[in-house]
Amino acid sequence: MNAWNRNRITSILGIDYPIIQGPFGGYASQRLTAAVSNFGGLGSFGALNLTPQAITEVISEIRSLTSRPFAMNLWVSQEDEGARTSDANAFERSLAPLVAHFGALGVPLPMYKAYSPATRFEDQVRAVIDSNVPALSFIFGIPPKEILDECRARNIVTIGAATTPEEAVLLQEAGVNAIVASGFEAGGHRGSFLRAAEDSLTGTFSLVPQIVDAVDVPVIAAGGVADARGVIAALALGAEAVQMGTVFLTCAESGASRLHRETLLQRNADRTQLTKGFTGRLARGIHNRLMEELNRKETGILPYPLQRALIKNLSVAAESEGRSDLLPMWAGQSANLSSCTDVTAFLTSLVEDVSEAAGPIIEWSATRRKHHSV
Ligand SMILES: Cc1cc2nc3c(=O)[nH]c(=O)nc-3n(C[C@H](O)[C@H](O)[C@H](O)COP(=O)(O)O)c2cc1C
Numbered sequence: 001m002n003a004w005n006r007n008r009i010t011s012i013l014g015i016d017y018p019i020i021q022g023p024f025g026g027y028a029s030q031r032l033t034a035a036v037s038n039f040g041g042l043g044s045f046g047a048l049n050l051t052p053q054a055i056t057e058v059i060s061e062i063r064s065l066t067s068r069p070f071a072m073n074l075w076v077s078q079e080d081e082g083a084r085t086s087d088a089n090a091f092e093r094s095l096a097p098l099v100a101h102f103g104a105l106g107v108p109l110p111m112y113k114a115y116s117p118a119t120r121f122e123d124q125v126r127a128v129i130d131s132n133v134p135a136l137s138f139i140f141g142i143p144p145k146e147i148l149d150e151c152r153a154r155n156i157v158t159i160g161a162a163t164t165p166e167e168a169v170l171l172q173e174a175g176v177n178a179i180v181a182s183g184f185e186a187g188g189h190r191g192s193f194l195r196a197a198e199d200s201l202t203g204t205f206s207l208v209p210q211i212v213d214a215v216d217v218p219v220i221a222a223g224g225v226a227d228a229r230g231v232i233a234a235l236a237l238g239a240e241a242v243q244m245g246t247v248f249l250t251c252a253e254s255g256a257s258r259l260h261r262e263t264l265l266q267r268n269a270d271r272t273q274l275t276k277g278f279t280g281r282l283a284r285g286i287h288n289r290l291m292e293e294l295n296r297k298e299t300g301i302l303p304y305p306l307q308r309a310l311i312k313n314l315s316v317a318a319e320s321e322g323r324s325d326l327l328p329m330w331a332g333q334s335a336n337l338s339s340c341t342d343v344t345a346f347l348t349s350l351v352e353d354v355s356e357a358a359g360p361i362i363e364w365s366a367t368r369r370k371h372h373s374v
Pocket residue numbers: 021022023024025026027046047048073074138139161182185186187188189222223224225243244245246247330331332333334
């Protein structure tokens with residue numbers, strides 16, 4: 001009988017369980033990455049905001065905490081059309097609905113500054129590759145061919161993210177080793193890169209089997225997986241691993257803020273919604289007053305990453321003033337399903353529960369996959 005935890009993903013990555021901790025851009029922590037990897041899953045670190053120098057330091061810190069494989073994660077595309085030409089008028093329009101909140105939080109109003117990119121994928125990925133990391137995962141596109149070739153030559157496993165079967169096919173053609181099928185339920189940004197994110201909103205239950213049918217490389221299910229039921233369902237749909245994000249935000253090792261963590265632990269995340277208002281790109285977070293206001297049709301939203309920078313001014317103050325109504329708090333639709341506070345305890349019980357039921361399902365699902373490929 002097939003063991004549920006022995007498949008192409010576990011063997012490509014050299015891990016014990018096909019459980020990937022989803023990378024958190026801006027909320028990552030070396031301790032969380034290492035804790036998941038030490039357990040035998042794949043810890044990931046979202047490095048989207050980091051300079052190459054900081055990336056190198058983070059990688060060596062992770063290596064000091066674990067000798068097991070881990071992934072570094074980057075955003076291939078880091079700015080939207082219009083970011084370079086966005087002017088002071090656009091800035092004032094987007095600032096207008098926030099002025100009262102800045103006042104209430106006692107924060108001086110931010111001033112318009114012409115955009116200049118803080119980080120570039122090309123420089124960040126150089127630092128990741130030069131450190132010979134075990135795995136590189138990415139969203140919002142496909143890295144240039146030379147980068148993927150170099151990863152292959154250095155045995156760095158590459159994991160791309162797709163929000164549609166078409167994106168998955170392109171990722172496979174580019175030669176990635178595995179594909180994350182990222183369903184509508186997922187917390188954080190929609191990493192769409194072919195169609196607009198608004199037109200790429202398929203749920204995990206529909207997306208995973210369609211991507212499994214469309215590609216031969218192993219598929220990782222992401223979006224809404226929060227417990228053993230989700231893992232088993234993902235495996236039954238043909239995925240060979242899961243990527244869980246939101247569930248790890250509440251554990252002691254996560255980099256999420258106190259307010260964000262408390263809101264999740266108090267199970268106040270029953271209503272999540274997609275918004276462009278927090279960063280300029282479509283992403284799922286907990287519905288609150290700020291999201292409601294920014295989602296109004298008439299609100300001006302700056303192109304990514306300008307909106308992100310604008311809101312950052314507000315969120316730092318909202319956090320210190322304890323204003324969860326004004327704080328962006330990313331979370332997926334299954335946020336209220338779990339309250340993981342200790343990574344090892346959570347993963348131990350997850351693995352026990354999945355092990356009880358998964359064997360026959362995996363065997364059946366693997367047979368289905370074989371039938372498809374003949
Ligand atoms: C706070 C937060 C930040 C995230 N940042 C990234 C990121 O930088 N890169 C990425 O590939 N995925 C990112 N994700 C997506 C997760 O890695 C994962 O795919 C997703 O959370 C899975 O869905 P779930 O939240 O329902 O578990 C983020 C998710 C959250 C909740």
